[in-house]
Amino acid sequence: MSGQPHDHHVQGHHDHDHDHDHPHAPPPDADSDLTYHQAMELAVTSLLLEKGVFSADDMRRQIEAMDARHPGLGGKLVARCWVDPAFKARALADGSAACREIGLEIGPLKLIVVENTAEVHNLIVCTLCSCYPRMLLGLPPDWYKSRAYRSRAVHEPRAVLAEFGTHIPDDVEVRVHDSTADMRYLVLPRRPAGTEGWDEARLADLATRDSMVGVAFATSAG
């Protein structure tokens, strides 16, 4: 589009009808019509606001808090496990207690930490919906919620992993965890070689979101 808006009401500017096929017509807005559930959500929200159950600012703050969660929180847990074997043992026994021990705010999250080793590679999926440890990783990526990932991760996990560039040798067990009920899962990836002596903050950056879902390894050093 050019810098100046066109004035479509100037008579005589064009000699044809403006309604169709106008070469300078603005593109339609991407907004689609409201779905049934979007309309219902707006209606319920406006009723709750009108009745004073919560304020618009309360709602905004809650959304802001949800959006502020990020994989760095999970990375903090992973890095502590890498540097402190006793803490790792506690995290594998009770993931929720381990989070609270290092000051991570996880609310009612029931966390199970599963450890990748030389013998086992873990992969997380929720075939029924999109259960995900949001308190530690933030909102799930779109692919995690897709029907393709949810159905294929349980049936052909090695092919899915390969599409993420993650090749697991046949002598390593691939162990899928289907998050079907009340627990949530975080993969403890293997600590990359060459990171001896690194501090926790630096190590935490190597534990990416994808490595904590199990579709990738932790970022290698250097």
Add this chain to the structure above:
Amino acid sequence: MSGPATDAIPARFKPGDRVTVREAYPLGHLRTPFYARGATGVVERLCGAFANPEELAFNRPGLPAQPLYRVRFRQAELWADYRGPARDTIEIEIYQHWLEAAP
């Protein structure tokens, strides 16, 4: 998410026990995946007891709470056409009322 409930059904299984998932197809809000029904695996751990989501979904209390287990299956037990090595496994959370003792 519901927390562990105090009014709970006693746990019938312990880690290492062999269990079979009931091959039932009731209607409603269910958390037992179709692909696991009828399959036999081993209890990996007891996760605690939780209000039954099949009841919670219809605004009922879901009590007494159902023990919840993680059950480990061999992939080959679930998928006749599984292409990976025989050592590959999958762990699924399953509530006690979906499990039967297996020989």
